[in-house]
Amino acid sequence: DIVLTQSPGTLSLSPGERATLSCRASQSVRTNYLAWFQQKPGQTPRLLIYDASRRASDIPDRFSGSGSGTDFTLTISRLEPEDFAVYYCQQYGTSWTFGQGTKVEIK
Amino acid sequence: QVQFVQSGAEVKKPGASVKVSCKASGYTFTNHAIHWVRQAPGQSLEWMGWINPDNGETKYSQKFQGKVTISRDTPASTAYMELSSLRSEDAANYYCATSFYDNRGYYTYWGQGTLVTVSS
Numbered sequence: 001d002i003v004l005t006q007s008p009g010t011l012s013l014s015p016g017e018r019a020t021l022s023c024r025a026s027q028s029v030r031t032n033y034l035a036w037f038q039q040k041p042g043q044t045p046r047l048l049i050y051d052a053s054r055r056a057s058d059i060p061d062r063f064s065g066s067g068s069g070t071d072f073t074l075t076i077s078r079l080e081p082e083d084f085a086v087y088y089c090q091q092y093g094t095s096w097t098f099g100q101g102t103k104v105e106i107k
Numbered sequence: 108q109v110q111f112v113q114s115g116a117e118v119k120k121p122g123a124s125v126k127v128s129c130k131a132s133g134y135t136f137t138n139h140a141i142h143w144v145r146q147a148p149g150q151s152l153e154w155m156g157w158i159n160p161d162n163g164e165t166k167y168s169q170k171f172q173g174k175v176t177i178s179r180d181t182p183a184s185t186a187y188m189e190l191s192s193l194r195s196e197d198a199a200n201y202y203c204a205t206s207f208y209d210n211r212g213y214y215t216y217w218g219q220g221t222l223v224t225v226s227s
Contacts (some may be wrong), residue, residue: 001169035215037152044202044217045152057212088152092206095166096142096154 002026004089006099012107019076021102023089028069030093036065036074037088039101045088049074079104109133111203111218118224119193126189127221129203136184137161139205143177143188146220147199158186190223198225 003026013019032052037045047056049065052072062077076083084106089099114128129141142157156167158177165177176189186203200222206215
């Protein structure tokens, strides 16, 4: 199974600041089939980014994804109050795997 | 619209088994794999395995090999996940999900989750 390692574990930021989240794979992700999800307490995960850099339907353009191979990044350009949540990367090129998550909390 | 409705919460004793159902609607059931994902309280998402509803082929995460069995009833558009030899560490929310591309992009759909409690 491909292992995804996310960093940092927790990101403490203020609204309006930029958030940069990292996801590293133990082997190359096939065809850059890498997604990012946002999850809030009591909710199912919400798809933000797929194919490493494509925004999912109805996702604001302050969310962007980049990277290829084994190193991927999710950037939130200016944090809004509703963006404070846990973020997971997922690879879907070889079955599925999830990272352990990054919590973005209010500083 | 694509929808998954899962069976209700379960309370099981250690050593028992649990079987969770996931009824699909809004798309052709045999067209897309169904995955099972679990999430223990306060923990991350863990992929358990998937099933191809068309031919019944399954693949499991190494961690859950021998512990989980995924099956389907095609006429009923329903997938099942059975977890055996339950331990306290198996207490979690269990989700079914699917994802696929269409001409508008890529989408992921989740069931509402089934909470499994393991307690003597």
